[in-house]
Amino acid sequence: MNLHFTKNDQKSMFLPRKVVDSIPFSSKDLPQIYNRFSVKPDSMEGQDMKQTLNECENKGIEGEEKYCATSLESMVDFVTTKLGKKVKAISTEVNAKESTPLQKYKVELAKKRGGDKVVVCHKQIYPYAVFYCHETVATRVYAVSVVGVDGMKVNVVAVCHIDTAKWNPKHLAFQVLKVKPGSVPVCHFLPEDHVVWVQY
Template sequence: MNSLVLLILVAAAVAVHANSAYDTPAARFWEKALPGTRMPEAIADLAQEGTDHSPLKEHRAAPYLLPSECLRYGVGCPSGSKAMPPGLFFLETQARVGSTMTVSFSPAAVPPILPRDAAKTVPFGNLADVLATFNIAASSGEAEKIGNTLTACKTSVPGEKMMTCTTSVEATVESAVHMLVAGGKNNDDGVVWAAASGLSRHGLPRQAYVLDAVTALDGDRHVACHAMPFPYAVFQCHMTDERSKAYTMTLQGLQGGAHVGL
């Protein structure tokens, strides 16, 4: 039976990891939809935060990793965008235990994940409606990022078979599973499991890191979901062609710092 992988790329929001984080409707849905696959702690915490501190009541602007539409090696970047910062991409040949590479991730704070019922009540797709709902000035930098997200969610990217944007854990899992199954030959079924980045919201300072461990993720097909700039959590999920590979890596900074899993 084939193995299908859902990769969710987010920064860990808060170090709560309380048992209650696994008792939300989203967590219970996850257990039923992906049996045997524990919801990653970063996702569980964001779902719990979306219940306890809903962006609908406690909106706050947050820094984001990058203009999201520029993450795919510069494909689809708006005109006038800054050059891709160094230390974000690397060659597959560098992914070897004992090798060193210069890595850098800016600080990022992913907003809370709304419960599915709440996400259905708020606007998505119309910039003016979003800005009005969250009282965001149209001339602000946050408004520009939100507009870029809405544009990216409507734009197909060359080389990608399928892409969609989702606003809840449930929608993310359902969309990813649909893409994974539909992307196979003859719509064959498979075992779906998930992995998430362990990157801290504080990011990684630019320096040389040694690779302590590198593991290729077992899976015939992969769907990656990236957090997008928005007042509440929005994920852009996309499935690339069969040549794509996914790895987990453990890094250790040569100038100090804890082990980081990516």
């Protein structure tokens, strides 16, 4: 199996909370949002923005607390409300300048981080930084050092979902692994631009 750790070319940055609070963030306001950022509705960017808003407005899975953070301040507020003030953010670090497959790799070190309650924030496609954050329980986070035979080293975050009983049976993980919801833990590496918050 080859591991691909991709570099995200979209470099949208966080705006201050004061600024984003003055910008509509709702699918019903899409025409106004498109106009504000000079985006054509039928363009790829326009469709990505619509998808991000839909994902933020959709109901999460049962037992999951979700929130779309549109500023760093709002992300920290959500995280500390769920996990308390003693938290640490960790993410995957890719040193390569571009997407590189890691072939014939070995795991050098895997170290558990925090407890079984974490907040994972996934970067969305939007003109400014938006993260889809969700609190997960029965989840374990590991910091993993992976080394390829060519010497390339990547420090990645691995997330293991211990209880998948309430997941959608059509979830890609079940199709790939050929297992049923709740039968086995599901683990995956996180891309570089996603953040995991753990307690310490």
